Amino acid sequence: MGSQEERKRFVEMVRKSCHIAKKLKELGIRHGGVVRIDSASSPQNWAADPVNNTKLIAQTFREACDVADDYGEKLAAEGEICWGGMHSWKAMIDTLEAVNRPNIGFQADMAHTLLYLLGYNSPEDRILPADFEWKDRAIFEEGLKTLTSALRPWTIDFHVAQNDGTVHGTGSHDKTGRHCLATDPNGRLDIPNDAGYWLRDENGKLTKAFKHICWDGCMFPNEVMTQQQTWNEILSTMIKVRQLHGWYEAE
Template sequence: MKLHNAMWPGLVGKGDGPDQEPPISLEHMLDLTAAAEVNGRKFDGIDYFLFLPHTDPEASDDDLRKIADLIQSKGFSVGSLVAPVWPGTIGDSAMGDKEQTDKFLSAVKMACRVAGIFNEHGVRQYGVIRIDSAEFGVEKWREDPQASTAKIANTFREAAKIAADHGERLAAEGEICWAGMHSWKDMLDLLEAVGMPESLGFQADLAHTYLYLMGYNAPEHALLHEGYSEEEFYAAYEQMTDKLRPWTIDFHVAQNDGEVHGAGDHDKTGKHCPADDPNGKLDIVKCAGYWLKDADQRGIQHICWDGCMFPNATLEQPGTWNTILDAMIKVDESLK
């Protein structure tokens, strides 16, 4: 299994606001990743965020090829891409009116274009394009859950057709902040409503899916409650992963301390923690194994670490990345 590092921790939750840290450049994120090494093994590649200031999604073909050259010069391939589907970027809500959903679909087309250039260049040979509903929070969704999920499913279905036409697959990110995707049961209902498993699947993240168990944004679907035993945890974990694993085509290794966290305009989401965080709730290797059974049969060729919203000081420490890489290697070895 190829081991990748995500580039978006240098961007998500960062900005120029009074309570925000500055973004970290793409080249510096690449250098931090390239410096990591554990017992002679290094990261194989990166997963890539199609978002300024790392990338202008509307950049010229030549500019995108230069980015591909930069990534390749650091010894990396590109795996999964994150489409800029959110309001304020290229896209807008998948649950919105026609103008909004048209923007959402244009963002997917744009991501497919970038993927095609990277594929032709040779820097990218595997991976998916990640999307979400681009509807922050669940309040509007709750006004009419059935109709809201149907609307998102229709948008996702059109997006999946676009991806298929470009030879790509989409992965819907399971995270409690996205309407219609905010619980394991609602995520499953949405995937089944789209009904295109060959073109649209699930992107599982260890940190985010932990909060699925706790039912943070959907108490009616909670599988665990505070004070649970280890036996109760793994029984619930198996129940959740058995439902979502068949749909899982992209996977993030991560740690979570059970807190809900946010920064900037990316609020109320699962808190990613360092791999060795003493408050971490997850046995990373054991939990990853539940998701990665028969991963090759679902086309998963790489796994990615997600350190979304790590403080810059944490990102700048070489030890952070060596500890992460060590955890990734252990996940990979457990699959053999």
């Protein structure tokens, strides 16, 4: 969205990102991965004209895909409730389908996609019932199945993360899913188990849609990030995910 000049600048930033990615590959320190994008627009601005604004986002993303294709790169749209046209699971699918390019997909962040279940910025797309309580684990997992079955076919990048079911925004950044530490007692996700809904299909078979995963730990102050215990807990959680859903390939 935005003006023609702003959308042109967006595509140019994608080009620069792809150029950097190419250099990292040439140096031998990047063997895969994606280039992350978002709509850079709020749900409120998008809602002023949903149909035409989705078309505009899709047009801009298509131009970005064409640039990325020149570098052999794929673009991953990170679904967050703060980005217009990406603020709900249904809006996200509508946007991806409108782009209709083979080198674009979905970046699933466990913390952000949790808010899709609650319909925070799109109540009509809420998956969990309005009277849902977090103690109802079976209902929660059914919601995860619905969400992931719709978005998993699009998913080309995956962020392991924790969320306490609330939102957070800093400065001019719209509120989005709040990231928590891996072992936060208020975390709503059983991370190793719930990661499986993204990493395995409806029959429990590994999709192997991507070869690496990462921890997404934004929103933490520096004093937390510089503690060794923080990283011990993150790595321990990541290892548990790998033990449940990883695989080995020949060198």
